[in-house]
Amino acid sequence: MTYIVNDACIACKHTDCVEVCPVDCFYEGENMLVIHPDECIDCGVCEPECPVDAILPDTEPGMEKWVEFNRKYSELWPVIITKRDSLPDAEKHEGEEGKLEKYFSEAPGEGG
Numbered sequence: 001m002t003y004i005v006n007d008a009c010i011a012c013k014h015t016d017c018v019e020v021c022p023v024d025c026f027y028e029g030e031n032m033l034v035i036h037p038d039e040c041i042d043c044g045v046c047e048p049e050c051p052v053d054a055i056l057p058d059t060e061p062g063m064e065k066w067v068e069f070n071r072k073y074s075e076l077w078p079v080i081i082t083k084r085d086s087l088p089d090a091e092k093h094e095g096e097e098g099k100l101e102k103y104f105s106e107a108p109g110e111g112g
């Protein structure tokens, strides 16, 4: 089992999650984070930290796609362990539908 980040994170990227992860398994893209499914120890402490409920256990229905998405980008993006400011329009994009299609960027974030 693992936890994953889904598209609710896109264009928000609050990063509260990274400070609590005991194994530093969050990776940063330009406008979202992902969790490495093979590094996550399923502790669950990050889930309540996300203000937009973007973190879910893979035991929820329909999560296979997100596990593979998280695996793919965690192998391409740098690790992030330090919280920073949310993206500038985070509030505007909270709860918006279709963020994957509209805003997702494959570009890596800064990490750090």
Ligand code: SF4
Residues within 6 Å of the ligand: 003, 020, 021, 022, 023, 024, 025, 026, 035, 039, 040, 041, 042, 043, 044, 045, 046, 047
């Ligand atoms: Fe890190 Fe635990 Fe969240 Fe997995 S469930 S990403 S180990 S804080």
Ligand code: F3S
Residues within 6 Å of the ligand: 005, 008, 009, 010, 012, 013, 014, 015, 016, 017, 018, 032, 033, 049, 050, 051, 052, 053, 054, 055
């Ligand atoms: Fe994203 Fe939520 Fe973390 S918005 S960066 S998963 S706190």
